[in-house]
Amino acid sequence: LAEQSDDAHRQVYEGQQHHEAKFSHELLAGAASFEGMKLFEDHQRKQGKTVNHAFAKELLAGFVGAEIDKLAETKGMDEVEKHRAKQHAEQNAHQMYEEHYERRHGAPEFDPRIPPPPRFGSEGRGWY
Template identity: 40%
Template sequence: MSSNFPQGYFYIKSRQNGFVLDVFDGGMSNDTQIIVYPQKYNDASNQLWSYDDGFLNQKWGYHDGFIHVLADPRLVLDIRGGISKEGSQIILYERKHQNNANQQWVVEPFGNAGGQYAHLSHEIIAGAAAFEAVRAYARHQQNEGKPIAHPHAKEAIAAIASAELLEQHNWGGDKEQAKKAAEQAAQNYYTREYEGFPSVQ
């Protein structure tokens, strides 16, 4: 079943108010809230999304403006209570056939595609790569049944961030500068989210 999401990173923008989906405070724990918030063009890594095949209950589809669970297309992303203000929570709710503006979304490719990656700052590119690196590392460790905190975790995450950044072929900025920024940002994300976890020696 097709997801209809674009490749690469994108914003998810509400048709009701023009706000975008935002990971509250850049959190990375499983219970972090998703909210709507004004779109950011700098330091926007907590508003950028990508589609990866995952478990069935974590797969999403995009059709007719609705973002729905592939396992049950009746359940869609919904701005809780239809409240049109920044910080409103996002929930799963049964699809409404009328008065459904709070369930309607526009997927906007990061940089609006068309070669505009070249005009984005290295901080944005680095932040997106860093966020993806920490997420990929944590997912790998969990799948392997290993602790997230590890003496060599920062080095591993920095390497993943570098590789992720080099995949941004459409971006024409200073990749060496962005690579260093991505490595540092990834290590900072890791420190903030996981350094308090138990580690193995």
């Protein structure tokens, strides 16, 4: 899921189609979930505080929702598409979060000292 979201992020934020008005809500959701995850992690690492998983997911949903709102304005989404994209993006982001922080690390809460997946670290692109 993270890889698909990364690919969507590249297409929407970096691709030649960056200024095109129409993307599928699934593509925008993938891009927004990836960007939201990055923004969430950057914010939490800057704060340096641990937070419980439920609160972390609420924060993550806020970052993802804000990204969808921005993309909806620039990509010409109607309200129905925007709503679908927001739901899809939140689900994607929660799944990425659960996969990495809950299942892989088994951490009882979000700890900013736990690095993102290796593929997305300083050697690659993505979350930080």
